[in-house]
Amino acid sequence: MNMLQVSVWRGAASGGYRAYDVPREESQSVLDVVTYIQRSIDPTLAYRFACRVGMCGACAMTVNGVARWTCRTHVAKVAKGNAIQIAPLANLPVVKDLVTDMREFFDKWARARGQFAPRSTRKDDFARVASGSPERVAANAGIECIGCAVCYASCDVVSWNPDYLGPAALNRAWTLVNDVRDGARGERLAAVAGDAGCHACHTHLSCSERCPKNITPTASIAGLKRAVALAAWKGEL
Amino acid sequence: MKNDYRARNHPAWWAFLVHRLSGLALSIFLPFHFWALGQALQGEARLNTLLRWTEQPLVKFAETMLVLLLAAHLTGGLRLLALEFLPWRGWQKSLLGWAAGAALAAGLAFLLNLV
Numbered sequence: 001m002n003m004l005q006v007s008v009w010r011g012a013a014s015g016g017y018r019a020y021d022v023p024r025e026e027s028q029s030v031l032d033v034v035t036y037i038q039r040s041i042d043p044t045l046a047y048r049f050a051c052r053v054g055m056c057g058a059c060a061m062t063v064n065g066v067a068r069w070t071c072r073t074h075v076a077k078v079a080k081g082n083a084i085q086i087a088p089l090a091n092l093p094v095v096k097d098l099v100t101d102m103r104e105f106f107d108k109w110a111r112a113r114g115q116f117a118p119r120s121t122r123k124d125d126f127a128r129v130a131s132g133s134p135e136r137v138a139a140n141a142g143i144e145c146i147g148c149a150v151c152y153a154s155c156d157v158v159s160w161n162p163d164y165l166g167p168a169a170l171n172r173a174w175t176l177v178n179d180v181r182d183g184a185r186g187e188r189l190a191a192v193a194g195d196a197g198c199h200a201c202h203t204h205l206s207c208s209e210r211c212p213k214n215i216t217p218t219a220s221i222a223g224l225k226r227a228v229a230l231a232a233w234k235g236e237l
Numbered sequence: 238m239k240n241d242y243r244a245r246n247h248p249a250w251w252a253f254l255v256h257r258l259s260g261l262a263l264s265i266f267l268p269f270h271f272w273a274l275g276q277a278l279q280g281e282a283r284l285n286t287l288l289r290w291t292e293q294p295l296v297k298f299a300e301t302m303l304v305l306l307l308a309a310h311l312t313g314g315l316r317l318l319a320l321e322f323l324p325w326r327g328w329q330k331s332l333l334g335w336a337a338g339a340a341l342a343a344g345l346a347f348l349l350n351l352v
Contacts, residue, residue: 216329
């Protein structure tokens, strides 16, 4: 039987790679490989997944040095020869093995004012937003984010400045800046304008390169930079 | 955990590196540039001696590299301005190709003019 040599990170912040031999299958995903190891070789392996179909964003890991959603990543696409290395996501504290602590990642969404702040109440009529309006088009471009943290793990600026809000939180803020029903534009622009906000982006485009949903957070961050500059020019910040 | 080179191995990150390193190299060269121009203040003979020195093949090669760095930094900067200020159309990779091509063309044009 054709076997795949899998090297998996075991431990937390300190630890090491352990080698496993996993049978190669047709159309095998990296998540299938991790699941095989846990169910058939070593039940103490910790990893996280939920939907298995690229919707929930839970199963992201570092595969051969690159952050990926493992449920939709075929082994055939990423294996070097017959070998594969699987590690937890970078830029996040490791809880155990392949499981990272996502608290800081999601706290930054809140810090970037990622909550929708409605201008109207339930007593008001439905808001009518034209599907072709520039704001709606801009929001649409970023709204399919599944919160997998692949962009966050790929971002060098997050590594250099742990306070940096990161691509996902800034992308979320940009979708809300373009939501005409939202009433917290000023506060949100102020929240993303600081030292750890949109202006800290170095335009490496790693987030846009790695996003499994083909979102370009770099474009959202560039939009925030322009919106912040315009607001500052008008004296609104 | 930290990322290694594998996470950074994509065209846009290489473009960032070229832009940053060319900028650093140019800023190191700038004082020499001003020093060379300053030789004119010491009289025509002094400047001519320096200009004759720059006719050597090795200096000409270094000059070509300098033109290449300058062109790379210019086109890389234009690319960044386009990314920041123009509507996003998913053509950032084509833009990278154009920036690299234009920089190389400028360097080659300078070299052709020399030979």
